[in-house]
Amino acid sequence: MHIFDTIDALREHLNQQKKQGKRIGFVPTMGNLHKGHLSLIKQAKAQSDVVVSSIFVNPTQFSKGEDIERYPRTLEQDQTLLIEQGCDVLFIPEVQSMYPKGELTRVSVKDISAKYCGASREGHFDGVTTIVCKLFNIVQPDVAVFGSKDFQQLAIIRHMAKDLMMNIDIQAAPTFRADSGLALSSRNGYLSEEELDIAPAIYKTLTWAKEAILNNQSQAKIEKDAKAKLTEAGLKPDYFHICNADTLQAATKDDTHIVILVAAYLGSARLIDNLNFEKQ
Amino acid sequence: MHIFDTIDALREHLNQQKKQGKRIGFVPTMGNLHKGHLSLIKQAKAQSDVVVSSIFVNPTQFSKGEDIERYPRTLEQDQTLLIEQGCDVLFIPEVQSMYPKGELTRVSVKDISAKYCGASREGHFDGVTTIVCKLFNIVQPDVAVFGSKDFQQLAIIRHMAKDLMMNIDIQAAPTFRADSGLALSSRNGYLSEEELDIAPAIYKTLTWAKEAILNNQSQAKIEKDAKAKLTEAGLKPDYFHICNADTLQAATKDDTHIVILVAAYLGSARLIDNLNFEKQ
Missing domain, CATH: 3.40.50.620 (HUPs)
Known part of the structure; x- marks a missing residue:
C-alpha cells in the first residue's frame, strides 16, 4: 500500500x-x-x-x-x-x-x-x-x-x-451491524460494558417502528412511542423521525421509500442509526 | 467550433x-x-x-x-x-x-x-x-x-x-480599455452618449489616485477626494478603496502590491474598475 x-x-x-x-x-x-x-x-x-x-x-x-x-x-x-x-x-x-x-x-x-x-x-x-x-x-x-x-x-x-x-x-x-443489531461505529468505543448492553435498543426500536409503519399505525404516535422505548431502555433520544428516504422530509402517506432516522445519547456517546425500506 | x-x-x-x-x-x-x-x-x-x-x-x-x-x-x-x-x-x-x-x-x-x-x-x-x-x-x-x-x-x-x-x-x-481609458464592459451598453463622455472619469480618477499614493499622500484623503472627483464628474460613487492586492484588506503603509477598487453608478448602470501596481 x-x-x-x-x-x-x-x-x-x-x-x-x-x-x-x-x-x-x-x-x-x-x-x-x-x-x-x-x-x-x-x-x-x-x-x-x-x-x-x-x-x-x-x-x-x-x-x-x-x-x-x-x-x-x-x-x-x-x-x-x-x-x-x-x-x-x-x-x-x-x-x-x-x-x-x-x-x-x-x-x-x-x-x-x-x-x-x-x-x-x-x-x-x-x-x-x-x-x-x-x-x-x-x-x-x-x-x-x-x-x-x-x-x-x-x-x-x-x-x-x-x-x-x-x-x-x-x-x-449497507450498515455493518454486530450480532446484537448495534450499528458499528467508532463512537461505540466510548461505551462501557453496561452501555454496550443498552445500545442495541436503538436498532430494536427501529425494527419495531418499521413493523408499526407497515401496519399503518399513526406516524406521530410511532415517533413518540419510539422515543419512550429508547428512554425506557436507558438512552436519551435526540430525535426519531420517519422520513421520505430521498428528500429526508417528514414522510407523507404517499411516500413509498421510507427511512427512519434516529440519534440518541448514551453515556458520553452520541449514537446514530437508521433503517430504510420500501412501503407498498 | x-x-x-x-x-x-x-x-x-x-x-x-x-x-x-x-x-x-x-x-x-x-x-x-x-x-x-x-x-x-x-x-x-x-x-x-x-x-x-x-x-x-x-x-x-x-x-x-x-x-x-x-x-x-x-x-x-x-x-x-x-x-x-x-x-x-x-x-x-x-x-x-x-x-x-x-x-x-x-x-x-x-x-x-x-x-x-x-x-x-x-x-x-x-x-x-x-x-x-x-x-x-x-x-x-x-x-x-x-x-x-x-x-x-x-x-x-x-x-x-x-x-x-x-x-x-x-x-x-489585463483589463481591456477604450482609448478614453474606460474599461470595456457589457454594462457600458446601458450608457447614453452623454454618459459615455462621463464614464472615463473613473479611470482618470484611478490614475490620479495611483500618483497620489506613490507621492505618499494620506490614504483616507485620497479616497475622500477621489469620491468627490467622481461625484463632480457626474457619477455616483459606491465605493473607492485602496487595498492590499493579495488580501483585499485596506492597504497598510507596509503593503507594496496595491489595488485601488472602485464602483460607481452612472444612469442605470453600475460600473466597476480597478488599478493594481507595485509601490516601493
Whole structure:
C-alpha cells in the first residue's frame, strides 16, 4: 500500500495511474477502522483498479464542545487492516494541509444540512461537504463509497455531488451491524460494558417502528412511542423521525421509500442509526 | 467550433480530447462579448490545445432588483466573434441544466465575498463561486482565464480554487480599455452618449489616485477626494478603496502590491474598475 501525507505526492501518483486508464475508487474515513469501513473498501475494490482511502479527523465537522480531542486515533492498526483488505493507496494529510492558514471557502447544502443531526451539531454538515469536496478534488475518483449508517451525510454528499456537477458515482454500502443489531461505529468505543448492553435498543426500536409503519399505525404516535422505548431502555433520544428516504422530509402517506432516522445519547456517546425500506 | 447545450454532450466531447492528452483552456462568460473577452480566449488559446468558452447569464449572481432581465444577450454575434478568435468549443446551457429543480448547494468564500461589490450586491459572489465551481467540474480545465476588470471576483475565484484544492491554473488577463481609458464592459451598453463622455472619469480618477499614493499622500484623503472627483464628474460613487492586492484588506503603509477598487453608478448602470501596481 502506498502511503502519502502530501497532496502533491498523492496527485502525482494518481496521475500516473489515471494515464494508464485505471479507474479510481475512493473511501474517505476518519480512521479507527472497523468492519463497516472495510466493507466500503471491498465495495470500492470490486469496481475500480486503484482504491484510495483517506484517514483525516476533520476539525470543521466537529461542533464546539464535541469529541474531536478524544476521537479515537489508531493509525498503525488502521494501516494493517487496510493492507489486509487490499487497499492500494492511503492518504493521511495533516490538518494544515487541508486547512491552510487563511482558507475561507465552505461548501453548503442548504435545508437538509440544517435538519436532524445538523440541528444538534451546528455547522457539522458544512464541515463534511467542505472536506469531501476538497478530497474529491484531490483524488478525482470515478467512484466513492460511503456507509449507510450516516444516512443523512450520504444524502447530503449525493446532493452536493449532483448540484456541483461532480462526475463521481456516489455509492452507498449497507450498515455493518454486530450480532446484537448495534450499528458499528467508532463512537461505540466510548461505551462501557453496561452501555454496550443498552445500545442495541436503538436498532430494536427501529425494527419495531418499521413493523408499526407497515401496519399503518399513526406516524406521530410511532415517533413518540419510539422515543419512550429508547428512554425506557436507558438512552436519551435526540430525535426519531420517519422520513421520505430521498428528500429526508417528514414522510407523507404517499411516500413509498421510507427511512427512519434516529440519534440518541448514551453515556458520553452520541449514537446514530437508521433503517430504510420500501412501503407498498 | 463545436457548440453544446447539454452537460453530457460537452463532457463526452471533452473526454475524447482529454484521452488524446489535449490540454483544456476555459473562459467562462455571460456573453455579449467584447474585445476584453476575446483577449481572454486568445490568452487561453496560447496555453492549451482546446479552448472552451461558456455563455451563461447566471441568475444566482444577480441580486434582487438587478439587471438580469435586460442583461444584453447577443448569442449570434458572440458565436461569430468566438469562431473568428479560434475558440474550439462553446457551451450554452439552459438555466434548468445548471440549476435543476431542488438544487441546494452553494460555494462561499467567506469574508472577502462580503466586502466592496459583495456589500452592495447581496449574495453576488456566492452566486459567482457556485456557478464557476459547477462549470469547472463540468469542463475540468487545466487552465481558466478571467479578466482583471472584475478584480474582486478574480481574487475570490483564486481563493476558492486554492481552498477547494482544484487542480486548475487560474489566470488573470489585463483589463481591456477604450482609448478614453474606460474599461470595456457589457454594462457600458446601458450608457447614453452623454454618459459615455462621463464614464472615463473613473479611470482618470484611478490614475490620479495611483500618483497620489506613490507621492505618499494620506490614504483616507485620497479616497475622500477621489469620491468627490467622481461625484463632480457626474457619477455616483459606491465605493473607492485602496487595498492590499493579495488580501483585499485596506492597504497598510507596509503593503507594496496595491489595488485601488472602485464602483460607481452612472444612469442605470453600475460600473466597476480597478488599478493594481507595485509601490516601493
